[in-house]
Amino acid sequence: MGQTAGFAAGAWIIRQPASIPNTYRSGRLCPLWFFSVDMNLSTLNSEQAAAVRHDKGPLLILAGAGSGKTRVITFRIAYLMGQRGVAAGNILAVTFTNKAAREMRERVEEMVGKKAGKGMTVSTFHSLCVRILREDIEALGYKKNFSIYATADQVRLVKDIMQRVDVEGRKLDADRILYLISDAKNRLVPPEKFTVRWHDEYEYMAASVYPRYQKALKAYNAVDFDDLIMLTVRLLQEHPDVLEKYRQRFRYMMVDEYQDTNAAQYKLLRLLAGDHPNLCVVGDDDQSVYGWRGADLGNILEFEKDFPGTTVIKLEQNYRSTGTILAAANALIRHNIRRKVKALWTAGDPGRRIDYIRCMDEEDEARTVMERIHAERFRNELQYSDFAILYRTNVQSRAFEEQLRYENIPYVLIGGQQFFDRKEVKDTVAYLKVLVNHRDEVNLLRILNYPKRGIGETTADRLIRYSAKKQLPLWEVLRDPAAIEDLGEKSRAAIAAFVELMDRYRQRFNRHSLMVETMRELIDELGLEAEIYRNIEDPVKARRRVENIEEVASAMAGYLEREESPSLAGFLAKVSLLDDERPDRDSKEKKLQRDAVVLMSLHSSKGLEFPMVFMVGVEEEFLPHRKTLNEGVDVDEERRLCYVGITRAQRHLILLGAQKRKKYGTLQPRAASRFLEEIPAELLQQQISEERPVHSEEEQEKMAANFFAGIRGILDD
DNA sequence: GTTGCGTTTATTTTT
DNA sequence: TAAACGCAAC
Numbered sequence: 001m002g003q004t005a006g007f008a009a010g011a012w013i014i015r016q017p018a019s020i021p022n023t024y025r026s027g028r029l030c031p032l033w034f035f036s037v038d039m040n041l042s043t044l045n046s047e048q049a050a051a052v053r054h055d056k057g058p059l060l061i062l063a064g065a066g067s068g069k070t071r072v073i074t075f076r077i078a079y080l081m082g083q084r085g086v087a088a089g090n091i092l093a094v095t096f097t098n099k100a101a102r103e104m105r106e107r108v109e110e111m112v113g114k115k116a117g118k119g120m121t122v123s124t125f126h127s128l129c130v131r132i133l134r135e136d137i138e139a140l141g142y143k144k145n146f147s148i149y150a151t152a153d154q155v156r157l158v159k160d161i162m163q164r165v166d167v168e169g170r171k172l173d174a175d176r177i178l179y180l181i182s183d184a185k186n187r188l189v190p191p192e193k194f195t196v197r198w199h200d201e202y203e204y205m206a207a208s209v210y211p212r213y214q215k216a217l218k219a220y221n222a223v224d225f226d227d228l229i230m231l232t233v234r235l236l237q238e239h240p241d242v243l244e245k246y247r248q249r250f251r252y253m254m255v256d257e258y259q260d261t262n263a264a265q266y267k268l269l270r271l272l273a274g275d276h277p278n279l280c281v282v283g284d285d286d287q288s289v290y291g292w293r294g295a296d297l298g299n300i301l302e303f304e305k306d307f308p309g310t311t312v313i314k315l316e317q318n319y320r321s322t323g324t325i326l327a328a329a330n331a332l333i334r335h336n337i338r339r340k341v342k343a344l345w346t347a348g349d350p351g352r353r354i355d356y357i358r359c360m361d362e363e364d365e366a367r368t369v370m371e372r373i374h375a376e377r378f379r380n381e382l383q384y385s386d387f388a389i390l391y392r393t394n395v396q397s398r399a400f401e402e403q404l405r406y407e408n409i410p411y412v413l414i415g416g417q418q419f420f421d422r423k424e425v426k427d428t429v430a431y432l433k434v435l436v437n438h439r440d441e442v443n444l445l446r447i448l449n450y451p452k453r454g455i456g457e458t459t460a461d462r463l464i465r466y467s468a469k470k471q472l473p474l475w476e477v478l479r480d481p482a483a484i485e486d487l488g489e490k491s492r493a494a495i496a497a498f499v500e501l502m503d504r505y506r507q508r509f510n511r512h513s514l515m516v517e518t519m520r521e522l523i524d525e526l527g528l529e530a531e532i533y534r535n536i537e538d539p540v541k542a543r544r545r546v547e548n549i550e551e552v553a554s555a556m557a558g559y560l561e562r563e564e565s566p567s568l569a570g571f572l573a574k575v576s577l578l579d580d581e582r583p584d585r586d587s588k589e590k591k592l593q594r595d596a597v598v599l600m601s602l603h604s605s606k607g608l609e610f611p612m613v614f615m616v617g618v619e620e621e622f623l624p625h626r627k628t629l630n631e632g633v634d635v636d637e638e639r640r641l642c643y644v645g646i647t648r649a650q651r652h653l654i655l656l657g658a659q660k661r662k663k664y665g666t667l668q669p670r671a672a673s674r675f676l677e678e679i680p681a682e683l684l685q686q687q688i689s690e691e692r693p694v695h696s697e698e699e700q701e702k703m704a705a706n707f708f709a710g711i712r713g714i715l716d717d
Numbered sequence: 718g719t720t721g722c723g724t725t726t727a728t729t730t731t732t
Numbered sequence: 733t734a735a736a737c738g739c740a741a742c
Contacts, residue, residue: 097731126732150732225732260731292729393728415730452718577732603729625728641729664727666735 026356044075051280051313051366052076055084055252057455058273058307059280060300065329065647066609068283068322071252074104076280077120078111080252086625088119092250092272095124095221098578100607104256112349121250123266130573132235145569146438147222147433148576151424153242154178154224156442162205162213172205180206181213185226186262186294188233219473221439223362229264236271247274258283258303270306277307286333288643289603309681320609322351325653328679329646335678338634344647352412353685356618356676357655360689361667363659364621366403368689369614373409373597375531380651384410385705388598388610390645392622399600400616410596414604425530429575431522435506436569438475445474446486452530454494462486464496501525509568516557523549556598594714604643613649618642618657635674642675659689 041049048068052075053062065068077093080086095101104121134144149157158174172391172655175556180202180353184194192213196203200289217223236243250272255261258281261269273279282301288297304310333339348569359365373387389400394415403409405447426451430443438444445464449455455463466484467477481487481495523529529546536542552575559571598610617623624638645677646653676684 094730100731124732151730228732257731289729290731293731395727414719456718604731606731627728661734 016611023088030497032362039417041075041079045074047315048072048075051315052312054280054313055080055086058277058303058310060258060303060310060311060312061280061315062300062340062342063284063315065284065287065644066318066343067344068317068319069256069284069315070104070107071176072315073282074107074111077104077108077254079139081116081120082111082440086252088117089249089250090251091120091254092128092252093120093122093254094128094256094269094340095122096260098124098127100124100256101127104220112521117526124577125261125268126225126228127573127577129232129268130577132232132242132246133223133228134573134583136235137231137240138240139242140230140231142218142223143221143437145221145437147220147443148228148472148573149217149222149224149442150576151178153222153442156446157216158209158213159218160442161209165205165208165212167563168206169659172202176202177206179210181210182224182226183294184210185224185230186264188230188264188267190230216441219439220441221437222442226264227462229268233264233267233271243271246272252278253280255279255281258285259285259288259300260273260295261299262296263299266296266299270360271308278692279307284639286336287606287644288343289606289637289644291637297338301338314342316342316344318346320650321346321647322349322651324350324353324648324683325646328653329643329681330353331683332646332675333643335640352652353653354679355705356655356681356684356686357654358672358686359656359658360664360686361658361660362399363389364689365616365656366399367641368656369383369400369654370407371614372408372614374407376652380611382611384597386611388600388612389614389616390600390602390607390648391616391618392607392625392641393600394601396617396622400599400602404599410594412594412596412598413596416599422545422548424528424548425552428528428549429572431526432568432572433517435502435509436572438502439473441474447617448498451527453498454490455498459487459491459495464509473557509540510566512566513560515560515566515568515571516553518543519553519556524554555703602641605648606644609648609650611649612654613652613653614654614656615642615645615647616656618655618676619661620673623675624672639675639678642673647680661715 011701038159041052044052044069048071051059051072054076061069061072064071073093077091079092081088093104101122101124105117105120108122109117123131130148133142133146137144137146155174155178158178162172162174162177172427184206191214194207194210205224217227236246253269253273255269260283264355281300283300285297285300288295288300291297304312323346323676324345327350357365357368359368359526359564369389373384376382377384379386384600389397391397391400397413401411401413402548427447430446433440433443434447440579445460462484463474463477466472467474470477477484478495478499481492487495505518505522509515511518528549532545533539536545555575556571560566561573563570602615621629623642624635628635628638635697655676657672657676658670660667662668
C-alpha cells in the first residue's frame with residue numbers, strides 16, 4: 001500500500017538522529033545499514049518478519065489495509081539480495097501502477113544501495129510485457145517497432161470496423177463492443193474462439209468485430225493494452241526457448257495487489273513461475289474492486305490450491321487507523337462470504353466515533369462537509385491536505401467543487417480527463433507514432449490532413465479504397481500516388497509533400513540525442529500551434545492547449561535525460577503506459593503533495609490514506625451502485641469498495657448521505673446505504689440535518705415575481 | 718468544414 | 733440537468 005503520509009503511526013517508527021543524511025527525509029525509511037549491519041528485522045512484527053524470511057516456495061501474504069505491506073515487500077527483496085545472496089537480476093517484482101513500482105524500487109535501493117539494486121526488474125505487468133515483446137515479438141509475426149494502442153486509438157478502430165460490418169448503421173456503442181473484446185482478451189480468448197454467451201446484439205457485433213479488429217491491429221503492426229499481456233502469454237507458450245530464458249532470469253518473483261490480477265496475468269505468472277516457483281504474492285481479497293475490469297478474485301482465493309505447498313501469512317495488525325474505524329471495517333466486510341477470514345486490529349486507541357450525517361440534499365451535503373473542514377482544521381490544527389472527500393462516481397464531485405470554490409478552500413481533483421485524451425496531445429503523439437511505425441493507420445489517418453494540407457475526405461477515401469482493393473498498406477499507396485488514376489494533380493502533390501516531410505523527420509529522429517529539438521521543429525513546421533490558435537476562440541484555452549503540446553516536448557527531454565539508450569519508440573511506449581514520463585503538470589502524485597483538500601473516487605483512493613476522510617453519498621444506488629443492483633450480481637464488490645473507503649481514514653471518518661437528491665433533473669428521495677446497517681450502531685454518531693425551508697422552483701419563481709412586483713410598486717410611486 | 722440543433726444517456730478506469 | 737453525440741443545413 002502506498003503510504004503517502006509515511007510511517008507516521010505505529011510500532012515501527014524509527015527515530016532519526018541528527019547524523020542521518022538529509023536525503024533520508026523524516027517519514028522515509030532509514031537505510032538498513034544505518035541501524036544494523038545485518039538485516040534487522042526487529043522493526044517488523046512477527047508476521048511481517050516471517051514473510052520477509054520466507055525465501056523458498058510459493059508464499060501468499062494476505063495483507064490487510066494499512067498493514068505495512070509495501071514495507072514487507074521491500075524488506076523481502078532486500079533480504080533476498082542481502083542475506084540470501086540472490087542476484088538482483090534474478091528478482092522480478094510486479095505491481096499495477098508505475099507509482100507503486102517506482103516507490104518500491106526507490107525503497108529497495110535505499111536499503112541495499114543503488115548499485116546493488118541494479119539489474120532487478122521492478123515494473124508493472126504492462127511494461128514488463130512491453131519489454132519482453134520488444135525483444136521477441138517477431139516470433140509472433142509483428143515487428144519490433146509496434147505501436148501501442150490506448151483507448152482512443154482502439155475506439156477509433158472499432159468504430160471504423162463497425163461501420164464496415166454494419167452498413168445499416170444501427171448505432172451500437174463502440175465502447176461496449178470494445179469492452180467485450182477487452183474482456184475476451186483478459187480471459188485469453190482469441191478471436192477465433194470468441195463465442196456469443198448471452199444472445200444480445202452487442203455480443204453478436206463483438207463476435208464479428210473482434211476478428212477484424214485483431215487482424216487490423218496486426219496489419220497496422222499495433223497492439224492494444226490487453227494484447228500486451230495476451231501476446232506475451234502466447235509468446236511464452238509457443239516458444240519454449242523464450243520462456244526458458246525468462247524462467248532462468250526471474251527466479252524470484254513478487255506480485256503486489258494480487259487480488260487485482262486477471263486470467264491473462266495469472267497465466268503469465270504461472271508460465272514464468274514454472275514447476276518450482278519462488279513466487280510471492282501479496283494482496284487483500286477484501287480490497288478487490290476491479291472485478292468489472294476482469295480482475296478475478298479467484299486468483300487470490302485459490303492461490304494455495306494452484307500452487308501446492310504454499311505458505312500463507314496474514315498481516316492483520318494495522319498501523320493506520322483507529323480502533324473504531326477498524327471495528328467498523330471488520331464488521332462490514334464480515335458480510336462477504338467469499339473471502340479469506342481475517343480481522344484488522346491495532347495496538348493504538350479506539351479514537352473518535354464515526355460520524356454519520358444524513359443531509360437534506362446534495363447541496364446540504366456539500367455545505368456540511370465545508371463546515372466540518374473549517375471546524376476540524378481549526379480544532380485539530382490540520383492542513384487542507386489532511387482531508388479527503390471520497391465518492392462513488394465522478395459526477396458527485398461537482399457539488400463539492402462548487403462549494404470549495406465558493407469557500408475559497410484549495411482543492412485538487414483526481415481523475416477526470418486524462419492528459420492523453422486531449423486532442424492536441426493525441427495529434428502530436430500521432431505524428432510520432434507514425435514516424436516510428438508507418439503501418440499505424442489509425443494514427444496515419446488522423447494526421448493525414450491535420451493540419452490541413454489538401455488531402456481532403458474525398459482524396460483520403462480514394463486512397464483507402466485503393467489500398468483495400470490492392471491489399472496494400474496505406475503508406476505504400478501514399479508513396480506512389482501516381483498509381484491511382486482518379487486523383488487530381490493537386491492532391492498528388494499534397495501527398496508527395498506529406499510523404500517527403502515524414503521521411504525527412506523519420507531520418508532526423510534517428511539522431512536520438514537531438515530528439516527534442518527535432519520534435520520542436522516538427523511542431524513548428526507543421527504549424528500545430530498556429531492551427532490551435534486558429535481554431536479556438538478563447539485565447540486562454542488556446543494557450544493552455546499549446547502548452548500541452550510543449551509538455552510533450554519537455555516530457556521527451558526528461559526521458560532523454562534519464563534513459564541510457566533512448567529512442568523515439570521507447571519514449572512512446574513510456575508515454576502510452578503513462579510511465580514516469582507522463583507529461584502532466586498535474587500528475588496524481590504532484591496533486592497529492594499540494595496543501596489542498598483531495599477529491600476522488602473510491603476506486604482511485606485505494607492505497608492512500610488521510611487523517612480525515614469524508615465518504616459522501618453513502619446511499620442506496622450509489623453504494624451499492626444501481627448498476628450492480630439491477631444485474632442481480634452480488635453486492636460484494638460494492639461492499640469491498642465501501643471497505644476500501646473506510647480504511648483510508650487514519651484518525652476520523654465522516655459518512656454522509658442525502659435524503660433527497662436531484663437526479664436527471666428531478667428531485668428523488670434517497671435511502672441510506674444498506675452498508676450503514678452493517679456497521680455496529682455503537683460505533684456511529686448519527687446526526688440528521690434539520691429541514692431547511694426548501695422552496696420548489698415554482699415557489700422561487702413566485703417569490704421572485706412578488707419581489708420584482710414590489711420593487712416596481714415602489715418605483716412607480 | 719463549421720455550426721447548431723435535437724436526441725440520447727447517464728460507473729468505477731491502476732495500464 | 734447537462735454533456736456528448738450525430739446529423740442536417742449552411
